[in-house]
Amino acid sequence: MSYLNDVLLGIIEGITEFLPISSTGHLLLAEHWLGARSDTYNIVIQAGAILAVTLIYWQRIVGLFLNWRDPENRDYLLKLTIAFGITAVLGLVVKKLGFELPETVTPIAWALVLGGFWILGAEALAARLPDSTRITLRVAIAVGLAQIVAGIFPGTSRSGATIFAAMLLGTSNRAAATEFAFLVGIPTMYAASGYELLKQVKDGVGQEDWTGLGIAFAVSTVTAFIAVKWLLGFIRTHRFTSFAIYRIAFGAVLLALAQAGVVN
Incomplete structure (x- = not known):
């Protein structure tokens, strides 16, 4: 792949990894036009977003650990640990x-569409709940x-699933639910990436264009930083409705x- 392709893939990964629109569907479509990527490549550019x-x-992370004696911080760390532990085990x-679905376009497209309707329904239900920033044990689980x-279901969107699970089960405040979902996602995604990378090393990493991979990693990091910063500001005054509409439209296009046989 040319270095321009690496830049484009880094941008796509950075924008879509933490927005509730699913990185998998976007990267599959990009792969169709820009060429297949190795598993090592996928892991490294995702690490940039993390x-x-x-x-x-x-x-926030340093503050939680340095002030762990504070009951509120200690309780928050416990909930993070419980959520991460459940995911890890x-x-x-x-x-x-x-047990996982094949990463082909059709099931991912359906996951995008159904996830869009899920977000619309979840937003409507969450709007009826009293505003709360509290992270309960039920939310952590x-x-x-x-x-x-x-x-298990590519196209669902990890951020979308976790944010709305938190909102519907007690943490109705979007900012608080998003923060908890992202903080849980940090060790989860580092662990998953490390696990997959170790498997790649064990099986023998194929030839890689490390310069191109480094470009994609750097672009993914910068783009994800900008995208998440924007998202955290956006959700303070807006619902996730626009993301739901985008998911439904994008899923319909993929279907x-x-x-038509253009992608598979």
């Missing part, structure tokens, strides 16, 4: 069972389970392309 979110929340079980669902 690094960006880590940088955004680094003060069940994620390994799911991996061992090999739901977020952990939502990450598993998103991992039409698959039906």
Whole structure:
């Protein structure tokens, strides 16, 4: 691939990884036009997006650990640990069972469409709930389970599944639900990326254009930083409705392309 393709893939990954629109569907379509990528390539550019979110929340993360004696911080860390633990344990079980959908366009397109309607319905239900920033045990468990669902069904969107699981089960405040979902996602995605990368090293990493991969990683990091910063400001005054509409439209386009045989 040319370095321009690396830039484009880095931009797509950075924009879509943490917005509730699913990176998988966008990257599959990009792969169709720009060429297939290795598993190592996928892991590395995703790591760029994770690094960006880590940088955004680094003060919050450091504050939680340095002030762990504070009851509120200690409780928050416990809930993060519970959510991550559920995802880690069940994620390994799911991996061992090999239970996941193939990453082909049609099931991902349906996941995009159904997820869009899910967001619309969830927003309507959440609007009826009293505003709350509290992270309960029920929310922590739901977020952990939502990450598993998103991992099994490509196109679901990890961020969309976890944010709305939190909102519907008690943390109705969008900013608080998003922060918890993203903070849980940081160790989860680092662990998943590390696990997959170790598998690649064990099986033997193929020849890579490390310069191109480095470009894609850097672009993904910068783009994700900008996208997440924008999202955190956007949700303070807006609902997720626009993302739902986009998902439904994009999913419908993918279904039409698959039906026409343009993509598979």
